[in-house]
Amino acid sequence: MKETILETLKNLNFTEYEAKAYLTLLEDSPLTGYAVAKNSGVPRSKIYEVLENLTIRGDILVSPGNTPQYTPVPAKELIKNRRKKAEENFELAEKSLAEFERSENDRGNIWNIMGRSEILDKVKDCIVSAKKRILLEIWKEEFEELESELRHAAKRGVTVTIITYGKIVSDFANVYHHYMGDKITEEYGGRWIVISGDDSEVVAGIVSLSEDSRAAWTMHVGLVMPITEFVIHDLYLMEIMEKHRELLEESFGKNLVNLRKKFSIHPDFKKHYVK
Structure with a gap:
């Protein structure tokens, strides 16, 4: 016995x-x-x-x-405590495994998001889940709707770096004002948003078409890497323009217009992604 x-x-x-x-x-x-x-x-x-x-x-x-x-x-209390602990472990295992499975599936997929509000909701999710770094390209209109989430991320110790189109003032983020500012909206025919969270998740798309706005969300490394590096290279350009703008514009025209014309396929030298 x-x-x-x-x-x-x-x-x-x-x-x-x-x-x-x-x-x-x-x-x-x-x-x-x-x-x-x-x-x-x-x-x-x-x-x-x-x-x-x-x-x-x-x-x-x-x-x-x-x-x-x-x-x-007492034996009854011991069994009760052990049963409670086991149930907690099972619940934790169930949740963790489900999240792991979903995360692994997400890494291989690219999701289409329709509608400006839906896109911004997904960007908010990305901000909330970030633990180390957020890279963001954004216009003032969208920044105002995301400012609260970005501020809370900064308070959690996340480094927030933003390239802005139009005037944005922030006391919690590293802000780079794009050298073309609002003028780029006219050239591209709309506003976009790009966010990279922890170099592992991105949301990128057009947000100026109301319900017809569309974006992609993915953890697929085949897109996360080039999109993240696209933002980083824009940051390189912001730093270079800050220090050597006069020299660069002497070679390539105001706001580097000659470079943009060189690589345009349209006679009006504007972008035509938005139809």
């Missing part, structure tokens, strides 16, 4: 010595550590380590004093 109970306790994550000590205390308590060792057969060199582990886990109680004495948590 006793051997069966010892095996049962082992199945509840007791070591052999812990099981013997607990069962001894169930039979007779309170006992000193010396008495537990003597009655259980646990070596005296190990008994206090065993009793400390049981105490920390909440399986036994200890009365302070010159000679501490130990008493067990």
Whole structure:
């Protein structure tokens, strides 16, 4: 009978010595550590380590004093605690595995998002989940709707770096004002948004078409890498223009217009992504 109970306790994550000590205390308590060792057969060199582990886990109680004495948590309470802990572990495992499975699936997919509000909602999700860095290209109109989430991210210790089109003032982010400002809206025929969270998730798309706005969200490395690097290279350009604008415009025209014309396929030298 006793051997069966010892095996049962082992199945509840007791070591052999812990099981013997607990069962001894169930039979007779309170006992000193010396008495537990003597009655259980646990070596005296190990008994206090065993009793400390049981105490920390909440399986036994200890009365302070010159000679501490130990008493067990009642068997019903022990089983109740173990069942509660097991259920918590199962719930945690279920949630964690589901999130892992979803995350792994997301890494291989590219999701289409329709509608300006829906796009901004997904950008907010990206901001909330970021832990290290947010890179963002944005116009003032969209920034105002995302400012609260971005501020909270910065308070969590996330580095927020923004390339803005139009005047944006921020006391929590590194802000780079694009050298063309609002003029670029006219050339491109609309506003876009690009966000990279922790170099592992991106949302990129057009947000100036109301319900017809569209964007892509993905964790696919084949898009995350080039889109993130696109933003980083724009940051390089902002730094270079800040320090050497006069020299660059002498070579390539105001706002580098000659470069933009060189790589345009349209006679009016404007972009025609938005029809």
